[in-house]
Amino acid sequence: IGLADCFPVEHILGRDEAAPKPSPDGLLKIASAWGVTPSELVMVGDYRFDLDCGRAAGARTVLVNLPDNPWPELVDWHAADCRALKVMLG
Known part of the structure; x- marks a missing residue:
């Protein structure tokens, strides 16, 4: 989605490192590695599974790369x- 340059490569998890979304496993592993609570994280994604993952982990969510928001509840x-x-992030 265009944010890869914002994070160290070792903090980018794929299916070999965590269960696939919408499982919150990846976000929970990141929270643990960073020493933060999931509520301090923001899940950025372009599909419902990204948003479901964020919600299941207890993180805030941001929908990107879609002109409309088909999932306002997430x-x-x-x-x-x-x-x-x-x-937006400054």
């Missing part, structure tokens, strides 16, 4: 694209 914030998200 989204804390909606950004048109990652460039807009970076602006």
Whole structure:
């Protein structure tokens, strides 16, 4: 989704490191590795499974790369694209 340069490669988890989304396993592993609670995390994604994962972990969620928000009940914030998200984050 365009945010790979924002994180160290060792903190990017794939299916070999965590159960696939919508399981919260990956987010919970990141929270543990970073020494934070899941409520301190934000899950950024472009599909419902990303948002379901964030909610199941107890994180906030951001929907990106979709012009409309088809899942308002799962989204804390909606950004048109990652460039807009970076602006939102300051």
